[in-house]
Amino acid sequence: MNDVQLKNPMYAELDRVIDSYRDAKGPLIQVLHRAQEIFGYLPPEVQQFVSQRMGIPPSKVYGVVTFYNFFRTVPQGKHVINVCLGTACHVKGADRVVEILREELGIGIGQTTEDRQFTLSAVRCLGACGLAPVMMIDEEVYGKLDRAKIKHVLQQYAS
């Protein structure tokens, strides 16, 4: 199974990543970070691969993947919108941001649009509280949101 998988360049890259952590202590989380960068999410096959190559029981890999908010087990839209629901954003109207996005995209938190363009999810504090309310699309943070700004930002990503 490994040989077949290794012909896939993504698995080959993950294989090299795991190799580079061979002498590191407790590298599972760091490897999963990289695996998610490569695959976009962590499906059972990838977890299985990590488990076999690192000699860690699959139950343990799955346990770690599901524990941390950062790791995903289902495919995401092309762009992931993380709306901050932390206290600072909450007071500045984060719930309205979610509502506007629901109206604009037709999806709620945890859902992906049918065209797989956007996934909407919630985070608890991005640490950009001075800009509240904020959302993060992929790696970009957008702050001081209102309806006009949200619409404008979404347009930049829609294609």
Add this chain to the structure above:
Amino acid sequence: MKPARSLVLIEIEEDSLLAGAKAVEQAFSDAIKEQGLDQEVRVAETGNLGIIGRGVVVVIYPEGTTYVGVTEADVPEIVSEHLLKGRPVKRLQVCLGPCMDREKAGIGLVRDQPRIVLKNCGIIDPENLQEAIGVGAYQALERVLTEEISPKSVIDEVINSGLRGRGGAGFPTGKKWSFTAPGDEKYLVCNADEGEPGTCKDRLILEGDPHRLIEGMILAGYAIGAKKGYIYIRGEYSLAIGRMEKAIEQARANDLLGEHILGSDIAFDIEIKKGAGAYVCGEETALIESIEGKRGYPRLKPPYPGQVGLRGKPTVVNNVETLANIAPIILNGAEWFRSFGTETCPGTKVYTILGHAATPGLIEVEMGTPLREIIYKYAGGIRDGKGFKAALIGGAAGAFVDEAGLDVGMDYDSLRDYSAVLGSGAILVLDEDASIVELLRGILNFFAHESCGQCATCRSGTGRLVDILDRFCSDGNEDDLDLLLRVARLMHEASFCPLGQSPVLPIESALRAFKQEFLDYTDVSMPV
């Protein structure tokens, strides 16, 4: 290259980057070249200046003139007026007239702050080791090495300084170090998993003055006999991670980290571990589990990490702000440190002021400074001229303080006497229109989401708290509030770690000061 006549410092951090700081920097470089000033004026990047929500911030030295909300379009004017003709652009300036001294730069937030931890943030280029050394980095380390100060003396100095852990609990740092069990293999862990909602003080240090943290870690490692240190940073802090990685490389290249630090026999090295988003990992034993690559379940204490920590070895876990205090203490002495703050809580504290404050931002003031002074002097009061209702101090695991608490000194002991906590130093200011009930619902949802699930008390309890308050909000009565308090108190007694023990703080304080608001509440249903 001859020394520059003027220095243009551009604040590069997450907020200002969004406001277009990079474009402004480029515009400055271009305009300066265009005017033929590139031999006389240098453009450099710096870290967070502690000014939040004011767009791109630019400081021009030697005058120390501070401009806020600078856009690309403003740059030609600043260059031709200020740099060429020596006339500050008043419409963007936050201080009129020349200010040689940054402390007097005229911004409410910066003025009068006794800065120890943030001394260099926003003054130096955080990606440049020479600049850090120029303002005194690694002097404390040099002193320890040249004067052959023993590890025990370093610990004693920190004990005498009275420094207490800035992560929230306020445990004396020197004592924590001295409790470390003997052993050949020990670890130092810097907790930079800043997860308390509404807190970004550690990010400022990581992004603005990384070498101060590295020096503090080397000194701490030397004191406890650890040769290896880890910085556990939240995965979301990409700029901070990048800057720390760069600083660590620079330190290694200059023998400040490695097998023979500054040619001595002292060895110490630092590795960065990226967190993956779990609030509970702020708890030190959960953080250790996470570094080991496992789920972040807190461990049973005792044994404390000082005895059995990372990989079973004695380990000290310190907060970023705590470690950033070490070098100044070693360099200037415990007595000097004690001249700041109160008898039982010496030194300063960095606060993140957010919410409805007129000028939200990060400030560093002496321990014991009353909340009133922090909000009205440093944060400009309440925005839009509204009235003060309450402040949530210490994040989600914090307490509401109403008007009666405005004059309580902000330090570990005074706040505890007031049944509040200093916690991470987050201050969420709430104006008269804020809804305490909705805010509490948000906080309880947060705990339910972040409960790690290891112990039943917290796993079920956090969910029950949400259910009870939701029920109260839809068609409940006063009994629900009593039940809410009873469950939270039980969780305080029976939960395994501080996460489950914390909800009682916001609940109790909200009900103490704002019970009538709960009773008058009508549901406006909050989306979860």
